[in-house]
Amino acid sequence: MNHNPKLQNIEHSTSYLLRHSESIKVYESKPDVDIWNAFNKGDEIAFNYIYRMYVKVLFKYGCQMSRDHNHIQDCIQNIFIDLRRKRGQLNEVQSIKAYLFKILYRELIRKSNKSKETVHQYHEKIPDNFSIEFSQETKLIQQENAQEKIERIQGAINKLTCRQRQAILLFYEEGMTYKEISVAMDFSEVKSARKVIYRALDTMKALLQAKSENEV
Amino acid sequence: MKYKDYDIAHFITDEFFIQWIKNPTENNSHFWEKWMGQHPEKRPLVTEAANLIRSVKYADNTEFTDRMYVETFENILKADNHFRQLNPISPIKTSTTPTKKVNSFFPVRGIAASLLVLFCLWAQYEAFNYKSESVEIPEIAMITRSNPAGQKSSIDLPDGSRIHLNANSEIEFPQEFSNDIRLVSLTGEAFFEIEKENRPFIVQSGETKIQVLGTSFNVKKMENESLYVALVTGKVSVDTQDGSQMTLDPNEMLVIEEGGKFQKTGFDPKEVIGWKDNYLVFKTSSLPEVRRKLEQWYGVNIELKGHFDENWTYSGIYKDEMLENVLRGICLTSGMKYKINKKQIILTNPK
Numbered sequence: 001m002n003h004n005p006k007l008q009n010i011e012h013s014t015s016y017l018l019r020h021s022e023s024i025k026v027y028e029s030k031p032d033v034d035i036w037n038a039f040n041k042g043d044e045i046a047f048n049y050i051y052r053m054y055v056k057v058l059f060k061y062g063c064q065m066s067r068d069h070n071h072i073q074d075c076i077q078n079i080f081i082d083l084r085r086k087r088g089q090l091n092e093v094q095s096i097k098a099y100l101f102k103i104l105y106r107e108l109i110r111k112s113n114k115s116k117e118t119v120h121q122y123h124e125k126i127p128d129n130f131s132i133e134f135s136q137e138t139k140l141i142q143q144e145n146a147q148e149k150i151e152r153i154q155g156a157i158n159k160l161t162c163r164q165r166q167a168i169l170l171f172y173e174e175g176m177t178y179k180e181i182s183v184a185m186d187f188s189e190v191k192s193a194r195k196v197i198y199r200a201l202d203t204m205k206a207l208l209q210a211k212s213e214n215e216v
Numbered sequence: 217m218k219y220k221d222y223d224i225a226h227f228i229t230d231e232f233f234i235q236w237i238k239n240p241t242e243n244n245s246h247f248w249e250k251w252m253g254q255h256p257e258k259r260p261l262v263t264e265a266a267n268l269i270r271s272v273k274y275a276d277n278t279e280f281t282d283r284m285y286v287e288t289f290e291n292i293l294k295a296d297n298h299f300r301q302l303n304p305i306s307p308i309k310t311s312t313t314p315t316k317k318v319n320s321f322f323p324v325r326g327i328a329a330s331l332l333v334l335f336c337l338w339a340q341y342e343a344f345n346y347k348s349e350s351v352e353i354p355e356i357a358m359i360t361r362s363n364p365a366g367q368k369s370s371i372d373l374p375d376g377s378r379i380h381l382n383a384n385s386e387i388e389f390p391q392e393f394s395n396d397i398r399l400v401s402l403t404g405e406a407f408f409e410i411e412k413e414n415r416p417f418i419v420q421s422g423e424t425k426i427q428v429l430g431t432s433f434n435v436k437k438m439e440n441e442s443l444y445v446a447l448v449t450g451k452v453s454v455d456t457q458d459g460s461q462m463t464l465d466p467n468e469m470l471v472i473e474e475g476g477k478f479q480k481t482g483f484d485p486k487e488v489i490g491w492k493d494n495y496l497v498f499k500t501s502s503l504p505e506v507r508r509k510l511e512q513w514y515g516v517n518i519e520l521k522g523h524f525d526e527n528w529t530y531s532g533i534y535k536d537e538m539l540e541n542v543l544r545g546i547c548l549t550s551g552m553k554y555k556i557n558k559k560q561i562i563l564t565n566p567k
Contacts, residue, residue: 051289051292055280055285055288055289056279056280056285059278059279059280059284060274060276060277060278060279060280063274063276063277063278064274064275064276069278073284073287073288076288077288077291077292077295080288080292081291081292081295081296084292084295084296085296131274131275131276132272132273132274132275133273133274133275134271134272134273135271135273136267136270136271150271153271168272169272169274171231171234172234172238172269172270172272173272173273173274174238175234175235175237175238175239177231177235178231197229198229201225201228201229205225
């Protein structure tokens with residue numbers, strides 16, 4: 001390659017990168033379905049937007065399932081490589097975040113689960129996955145008995161199953177809807193996501209009531 | 217069931233409610249603020265539900281570092297090129313957009329280099345929206361720029377760095393930096409996007425020095441308040457009054473109290489640096505905080521009349537919003553009343 005075309009290339013790429021900075025503004029207000037369609041059609045700006053928006057939350061989510069940060073990074077890399085290869089044939093996606101969470105979750109299980117256990121068996125082996133920290137802002141802690149109350153709730157949370165904690169985190173920490181949770185957790189029906197959350201909250205309620213009666 | 221018959225269990229299982237707490241948008245804020253205006257008796261319940269929801273957090277909070285961000289991005293594109301060489305008939309190949317061509321022919325090394333460019337551009341992308349101001353002052357003179365309440369500006373420094381200066385703030389810097397140091401002094405709040413070079417860049421805020429090489433970060437020190445240094449990218453070190461030195465990683469914030477006590481925390485980027493992109497953010501802000509923010513943002517004077525609940529807090533996000541609309545939002549949820557008379561605002565609490 002001689003000098004001139006290379007220079008041109010660089011200039012070209014700079015203007016292309018410049019357009020990236022506008023991509024946020026272009027895609028910010030668009031529905032996920034449209035962004036995903038654009039990505040599927042090969043739009044690099046759409047890919048860039050998706051990567052920029054979700055790679056950090058994906059990593060954080062991955063950290064709830066494994067301590068091996070390099071491994072999580074690899075898995076994230078793999079799912080994006082895979083998605084890019086399948087461009088042109090991707091299915092419609094309503095919630096990009098929920099969909100990415102789902103495929104990362106699958107990838108992490110696939111990679112660290114050589115013996116083909118079910119998801120349930122897999123979770124039994126790593127009991128501290130999806131640990132929840134229940135903590136309030138300092139402003140609120142100053143209230144009387146607040147610290148004690150927090151500890152009681154934390155205790156009840158620790159008694160939840162791994163799948164329940166996963167659902168609770170998706171619901172409250174990630175702010176997902178029931179529909180999105182059902183996608184992320186690979187449920188076939190939205191109903192199942194509601195069930196998991198309700199059951200988790202019922203368990204906690206029972207535990208909290210039992211405890212306060214003991215104290216009286 | 218109607219929302220007005222809700223108890224706490226209903227609120228914390230209502231996805232629309234949780235969306236509002238976690239990701240407030242114009243739509244859901246409008247709905248819930250109006251609703252609370254109509255059902256003031258439900259406010260304590262709503263606050264309690266919101267606190268419960270906000271208290272549930274991941275136990276592990278490892279951050280995806282900037283290095284990992286670039287590395288992963290690079291590897292993804294690299295795999296792409298590799299794949300294309302192996303599979304010349306991939307569907308991607310058939311695409312004819314110019315973007316595609318750049319990617320297919322662009323060497324990997326070039327991609328890495330352009331990623332760096334991309335990174336600088338990200339950091340500065342808001343900066344494009346601002347007009348640059350030319351600097352015309354005699355040699356080695358010090359330049360002072362200040363904003364009154366209600367006005368923000370951005371300033372280009374001689375080394376190519378850029379400063380977004382908030383309202384009620386002042387910055388001083390030499391027309392030309394010396395050969396070995398770039399020193400500016402700040403009163404108030406500014407967001408810095410610093411060009412990387414060998415001369416360290418130092419922000420002097422009161423007795424505290426914040427030193428960086430190339431990075432973006434926010435510094436805030438209002439009169440009689442703590443100093444806040446929030447790092448977005450790169451690395452900064454802070455020399456405190458007592459001679460100790462603290463370093464910050466991205467997404468960390470250092471808070472130094474007036475007495476010299478300090479602590480590191482995380483921060484919500486929208487809350488801390490949203491101002492430079494015209495986001496006015498309240499996050500469980502107390503009444504004095506709300507008042508101070510509004511006065512600074514709009515350059516008005518706010519007078520409070522009547523008795524106000526000390527535990528009252530307000531959360532909300534506004535972008536490029538008129539003062540009247542913000543006041544309306546606050547009053548809807550709180551039951552307060554406002555009156556605007558030019559630059560003089562009166563907030564009353566009828567209860």
